[in-house]
Amino acid sequence: MLDLLEFFAAHGKPASLAEISQHFGWPRSSTFNLLSTLGARGYLFEPEGRGRFYPTPRWLAIAHTISAAEPIPDTLVRLAGDLNERTGETVCVGAASGGNVIFLEVVQSKARVRYAAEVGQRIPLHATASGQAIMSQWPGRQRTALLRKVEFERYGPGTPMSVEAVEDQIRAGLFRGWFRSASNYSQDLGGVSLPISISERVFSLTVAGPLNRIEVRMPEIAKLMHATVAQHFGPRYLGNEIKGLTTPPLDVI
Incomplete structure (x- = not known):
């Protein structure tokens, strides 16, 4: 069917x-x-x-x-559209589903060469910036239980190939203040992701595009994402709602 x-x-x-x-x-x-x-x-x-x-x-x-019974928060939809306009790249909102992230909202880049994501697309939690952003907000026991079930497969040069490697990337992302992917899952694709917590639901907010275009812009995009989140949710949101995440100065707007 x-x-x-x-x-x-x-x-x-x-x-x-x-x-x-x-x-x-x-x-x-x-x-x-x-x-x-x-x-x-x-x-x-x-x-x-x-x-x-x-x-x-x-x-x-x-x-x-079905959608009305468990909708994506309107603030997240507006935030995704705003980031698409500001970055010129594809923006995805995701949530955990089993061992994957499922995209619930996608705003496509208007660039000829872009990340062509789709609503309903699934990507592995452990190997992607989107997934690691979500897992960073889980209790350690929950994260360990999922990672023990992972069959590690090399998708690209950036793919973490062990539980320890995933945990290292999550710790680095929290310390950095944003999560990054550089050919982690899709070859020659780069992404920057933040966790977003709303009513005890954790989402990922990801800006992604061709690696050769986006890699040098990752720190700039990350600051822009923090600043845009602060505009939509309030300047104290990331520090108060997102556990362990470093917040850079919001001086890019």
């Missing part, structure tokens, strides 16, 4: 049973059963009346209901 939804999203037009069956290599009988069930439940209709199917707005209504 998820494959079918992604198929319609990619094609953007109605499709027949034969087209869907052929595209996925599904048996026609199984494809017919799936389309019939979704149609009977109000999730598909035939806009042309010729046996060509397309999703109904019911999917969107359900998605809105």
